[in-house]
Amino acid sequence: KAGDQRAYTQLVRLVIIDEIHLLHDKRGPVLEAIVARTIRQIETTQEHVRLVGLSATLPNYEDCAIFLRVNPQKGLFYFGPQYRPVQLEQTYIGVTDKKAIKRFNTMNEVCYEKLMENAGKNQVLIFVHSRKETAKTACALRDLAMQNDTLAK
Known part of the structure; x- marks a missing residue:
């Protein structure tokens, strides 16, 4: 990289993390490192980078917002089942088999x-x-x- 050229990572202005619930997956540490590095860059350079986390199955979206440094009053958007054009029916069945x-x-x-x-x-x-x-x-x-x-x- 030339002395006056910015690193490619500093050119990014939007990071979309689809399936953000995978933070709890075995690949979670890699995703967490990318997010942490991006947040550190934002805090260091004071340049605006929008972080968007998407998930259809994230019950703890407020915790995720805190991790992403999102202001819950301004930048947290939760679209619950009332936004669906057709309501979902969910069935939960407990299975107690040990093996x-x-x-x-x-x-x-x-x-x-x-x-x-x-x-x-x-x-x-x-x-x-x-x-x-x-x-x-x-x-x-x-x-x-x-x-x-x-x-x-």
């Missing part, structure tokens, strides 16, 4: 039952913890549908 494989199978069986209750009537979204678990769950649901001859529903 991981049994718990996984029970959760998939319950998901399958809920899918069949809504098949052809409503859209269904299933949240899992990782990409790997997404693939495993999809395969398990497919297998259950094939086993019960309901794949076409």
Whole structure:
């Protein structure tokens, strides 16, 4: 870099962090370091950089705002379920199996039952913890549908 050229990081004026809830993920420390470095740069240079954190599944958005140094009265925007054009129905079901494989199978069986209750009537979204678990769950649901001859529903 030439002596009078600014570093690329100093040219940034907007940082959008999609899926900010991943701060709690195994990749969280990397994301946290990037945010901390950006905040330090803002505080050091006094130049304005807008930080935007997005998440559809962040219950502790106020804590996240504090971490991002957001003034809750001026810069924190929370769009709750009342902003949705179609209300969501959420179902929570407790699974108490102790063994991981049994718990996984029970959760998939319950998901399958809920899918069949809504098949052809409503859209269904299933949240899992990782990409790997997404693939495993999809395969398990497919297998259950094939086993019960309901794949076409």
